[in-house]
Amino acid sequence: MRNRDHNRRRKDTASLSPRAFYAAELRFRREQAGLTQAALARMLYITTAHLANLESGIRRIQPDLAAALDKVLRTDGFFVRQLGAGRAALIPAQLSDPARLAVQAQSIREWDTTFVPWLLQLGSYADAVARLQDPTLPSATGAAAPGSLLDADGSPRYAAVLTERALRRPIGSAATMAEQLRHIAALARTGRIVLQVVPLNAEPHVAGDMAFTLMNFADEQPVVAASLRDGDQVVNDPASSALAELGYTLLSAAALPPAESLDLLDATAMDHGLAGA
Known part of the structure; x- marks a missing residue:
């Protein structure tokens, strides 16, 4: 079931811009870990509003926060590796x-x-x-x-x-x-x-x-x-x-x-x- 969900997620995000993909992946990984925005924000020492803006692509991710996400969500370095996408230009929308x-x-x-x-x-x-x-x-x-x-x-x-x-x-x-x-x-x-x-x-x-x-x-x-x-x-x-x-x-x-x-x-x-x- 988990592989099927991830494959469906990849299909859903395939047409997104790099910044939008990074934001969508952050939201997906948080939900996959069973965490609310408030809970993850507390673990990262940021506000819930800041996290919500990251998940909607409004805010550009900082390198230290990407490393913290990998550690908290146990994503094996994904967010650091994809930092270029997370810091890409604003989503056109x-x-x-x-x-x-x-x-x-x-x-x-x-x-x-x-x-x-x-x-x-x-x-x-x-x-x-x-x-x-x-x-x-x-x-x-x-x-x-x-x-x-x-x-x-x-x-x-x-x-x-x-x-x-x-x-x-x-x-x-x-x-x-x-x-x-x-x-x-x-x-x-x-x-x-x-x-x-x-x-x-x-x-x-x-x-x-x-x-x-x-x-x-x-x-x-x-x-x-x-x-x-x-x-x-x-x-x-x-x-x-x-x-x-x-x-x-x-x-x-x-x-x-x-x-x-x-x-x-x-x-x-x-x-x-x-x-x-």
């Missing part, structure tokens, strides 16, 4: 889920010329953006707004450049805009984020109608999630990340310093608040 990747990032930088950047959006603002892009949506879309990620302890280092035009553009009600901008200002004051605003008179000199999120990781290639006129792209090739790095540097240079940006943000939030009164 994972690149389609930037929200999940953002949780793993060490640092994140964002730029958006039209809206408040993705990771700063509150639910009410994200709903309004979704309805603007598709007017047939109901009044409460339940749009995904991962802004709470930046509220948590241990959140990634975060910086954003946005435009004064995005601050002044009415998305949803005036109350929605005032709430959104006050939220950003509060994050900036806690030191959780670094915020810069490109003023209206500088916008012709910066990037056009686009947005991007640049995520850096401890043990992965950087990932760039870009919204372009011809659709969205999520990539992790060195050329794209280098271009995004350069773009962000130029945008930051064109923007106001953080203190002046915060003053402008406060003033604009007040304007929206008065408009909604």
Whole structure:
């Protein structure tokens, strides 16, 4: 029975990418040993969440952890021998889920010329953006707004450049805009984020109608999630990340310093608040 199960497992994993195969094999060997994720995590001195990310291919395995897996699961050196697969590039499917990747990032930088950047959006603002892009949506879309990620302890280092035009553009009600901008200002004051605003008179000199999120990781290639006129792209090739790095540097240079940006943000939030009164 055990050989039949293993043969079936080999057939099921034959078409997987190297990283996905390594992750699937880890899950299979753990289950074969009769261990829960929590039990194996305790034996490895890591968190259950860390192990779950390894089994889903989100986290890249470290050499010392691979050796520990071989010892605990008695796999005769399998995980060390296959370390190259475990440290291969991200699984393509994972690149389609930037929200999940953002949780793993060490640092994140964002730029958006039209809206408040993705990771700063509150639910009410994200709903309004979704309805603007598709007017047939109901009044409460339940749009995904991962802004709470930046509220948590241990959140990634975060910086954003946005435009004064995005601050002044009415998305949803005036109350929605005032709430959104006050939220950003509060994050900036806690030191959780670094915020810069490109003023209206500088916008012709910066990037056009686009947005991007640049995520850096401890043990992965950087990932760039870009919204372009011809659709969205999520990539992790060195050329794209280098271009995004350069773009962000130029945008930051064109923007106001953080203190002046915060003053402008406060003033604009007040304007929206008065408009909604």
